[in-house]
Amino acid sequence: MEPVLIFDTTLRDGAQGENISFSPEDKIKVAQRLDDMGIHYIEGGWPGSNPAADRFFQLARGTEFTNARITAFGSTRRQGVTAEKDANLNALIGCGSPAITIFGKTWDLHVVDIMGNTLSENLAMIQESVAFLKSHGREVLYDGEHFFDGYKANPEYAVQTLKAALSGGADFVVLCDTNGGTLPHEVTEILSTVKAELDTETGRDIRVGVHAHNDCNLAVANSIAAVQAGAVMVQGTINGYGERCGNTDLTSVIPILNLKMKRPCVSEKNLAKLKPLSRFVSETSNMIPLASRPFVGKSAFAHKGGIHVSAVMKNPVSYEHINPEDVGNRRRVLVSDQAGRSNIEYKAKEMGIDLDSPAFDSKRIVSEIKMLEQEGYQYEVADGSFKVLMDKFLLKYEPVFDLESFRVTIEKDKDRPCTSHAIVKMNVGGESEITAAEGHGPVSALDNALRKALSRFYSELEEMQLVDFKVRVMDGRGGTEAKVRVLIESRDGDDVWSTIGVSEDIIEASFEALADSFQYKLAKEQ
């Protein structure tokens, strides 16, 4: 059976989601993770729509992808313009992506009432646009917008639009449930009927894809119904991000295809990267990870009640539909000490920490880490702080400095720009040091003051840079009194590390993460 291809549109349709936006650099990082996971197509954006989209394709041209084809998105040519002169189609060619997806209109209501077009000009737009892109040697995927609604309104015309795309040379035709209102049995009926007609007409096995939206909570069901009816490509997004109620959640579709339908779309090894990928995308887009998300959520394999827990201990299949490790997730037993331990042992092992050392009391460490995590620390995303913490537990910790005090002041006078400065007093190797510095905002001032104080002692700090800074308010319901978690990513010539701070005071949390970052860097060098 032909393998099912996964087409990820997190960076294009996913970015249409409310509150979701990615910088071009974020997009490249996400694309590299998707590639590493073995995703087949990665749709990066709409070239020419804004400078950020263009920048992504420019960066993508300089990046090597092993598994995935980078895909650009756009529409068919405009009415009354030749394909050769259409700015949008030329931008698609110009962006240099090996594959291109263009969408066209299926539904006569849209063609006539909304676009003020004729049915025949719409067919010409589709055919000529695909042919133009094919003439430049690109793989072309044709998205039939509103396919299912269009088919219900006017089946004959809907099929004609696909035939136009195929006669232009489209490599795939993708049936889109743009408004998300279609039910699975309709997908089954329509897709199998349409595919049979296209196959008969062309004498070929036409490659059909599906693009679903979750407005009825049925995007995953519609996608697998499509595969059962003959589709060989599923379009969707990581975590189901997307406009309105989102797109098909690939973090559900991939394991269902691999584990339950025996239609593997990624390797077993790559499937185990699913949960970290889901987590990475939520962090990058600054969305709170949904605990109840199937397969990849924190609660997906959490057991609460005693009966369930003892049954699972006897035989996991009794209350688990799959093995959590298969998707990189893990079982959690709520209100129990067992849960985090293996995770911590696993991470310690990764850092080369000897589990059998007498200094390693894993039970105590687990319980202390749990306490910290209850306060809001999350060591899963802060490897640098985790290393510093482990050094403390293992009595290997040698503080590179001791804070005496800091004071940060932010001043704003009518019409003049806001200014921030920090004064830091610390003890470094027995010497007392007091420094002051300014900055763009209070955290930057604190960073500069710390750096100034320490660089007198440690010249290696010059090669260290802060590269990312993230703030998450936990349980925002407290308003401005809520606890804040700060994550800082730092880098030197050959390493990248993350550190964390938690406090009701954002400046204190930032200081904590900064201090861990300097500590990590300097401990590494010694």
Add this chain to the structure above:
Amino acid sequence: MEPVLIFDTTLRDGAQGENISFSPEDKIKVAQRLDDMGIHYIEGGWPGSNPAADRFFQLARGTEFTNARITAFGSTRRQGVTAEKDANLNALIGCGSPAITIFGKTWDLHVVDIMGNTLSENLAMIQESVAFLKSHGREVLYDGEHFFDGYKANPEYAVQTLKAALSGGADFVVLCDTNGGTLPHEVTEILSTVKAELDTETGRDIRVGVHAHNDCNLAVANSIAAVQAGAVMVQGTINGYGERCGNTDLTSVIPILNLKMKRPCVSEKNLAKLKPLSRFVSETSNMIPLASRPFVGKSAFAHKGGIHVSAVMKNPVSYEHINPEDVGNRRRVLVSDQAGRSNIEYKAKEMGIDLDSPAFDSKRIVSEIKMLEQEGYQYEVADGSFKVLMDKFLLKYEPVFDLESFRVTIEKDKDRPCTSHAIVKMNVGGESEITAAEGHGPVSALDNALRKALSRFYSELEEMQLVDFKVRVMDGRGGTEAKVRVLIESRDGDDVWSTIGVSEDIIEASFEALADSFQYKLAKEQ
């Protein structure tokens, strides 16, 4: 066609969800709302399992329900005890609910390996328990736990368990996908085969229900597949709350049955209560409402792109699968960098702004908003700031205060907690005012100082609360010098609004969002 009955288990299975708990008084309030919505069965808890469950049934006995039957939940009798002597079954009778659901084991693996029971004793437990409850005149629903997994392992035995329940007199047999691992086509096949066999065997039209879990993101699909295969009862929870990935989300199933499958389960009038009910349950259970939730989420009918918006204005069906008002929701037009003019015009209209006013130069406004969005403002998520901005454009803006200056200081001394205080100097209605305040962190100090200064003039500020505070670092690559976007959500008695601030200085950005929030509130009152 027999109507589909809705069985709500938010208060029992929903309360198994991580972080979800209801007090008995909360449960009664939720039950009254469910009753008002026309839900047929409300499962309130497991009597005898804890004092809170008993208290709920005690309260329920004193409450009048118009539409719904209150249902108690429990298991079949224990092994080796008669039904008459079983404490659990007696507690079910004792709680006084008109209907009772008991679950029993379907899967031979559970019966033999996990419970250490025999297959025949398990059948006797089912039959005798149902018969005992029926002998007390109750309506009895039998939940076949792990029905689909059990059927796949041993179809003959699985069906025997249902026959045992029916021979005990069960009014409904409910097929449960306890582990949530079943796919829709399996539900279709198994449920229709089983129902046909039961109907033939008994010579009656056996009433079958379905109880699905969302571990494959397919609970809604499985529930409607079951209805299509002959089920006449769907069990689920409001917002899909429940253990692991949750239960079938009734806020999706109900509108699908009513609007798309023409199997109405509640009246048209009651359907319009769906979104408020969803909101009420998330507030009562203290869960943040999921914006992307189908039908009832804040984003479910939100439109971002300019093309979509102008199409929706021509004909809503072009990008909306149902009329949002049918489920008590509403269309939202997001103002974003992709927005064209039509988004802003729509949004202005919503605010009652006269488009034909000579002061309204929509072209200029669009271009200024685009410039601001390039700087990092995002008005799609900040309706409060958008209103303030529009007032400025329309020269309706009357500042409630003018800032003279602020100074915020954060101090930390070795081992002592961090402290923050703010001094704000401003001009309110010609009067100069200077105040100082402390806070949990710099933003809280600033909030307190502003509030203190303004409340002398505006007593209505007392009813205003900040309810959420979000920070996003844009393009984090600048490290601690990056630009920061702060979003604040505020609330008073009858309104919720969001405001935004952007700056390299997090405190300045927070001040901006705070100031807009106070401005919005006070302009509204005037």
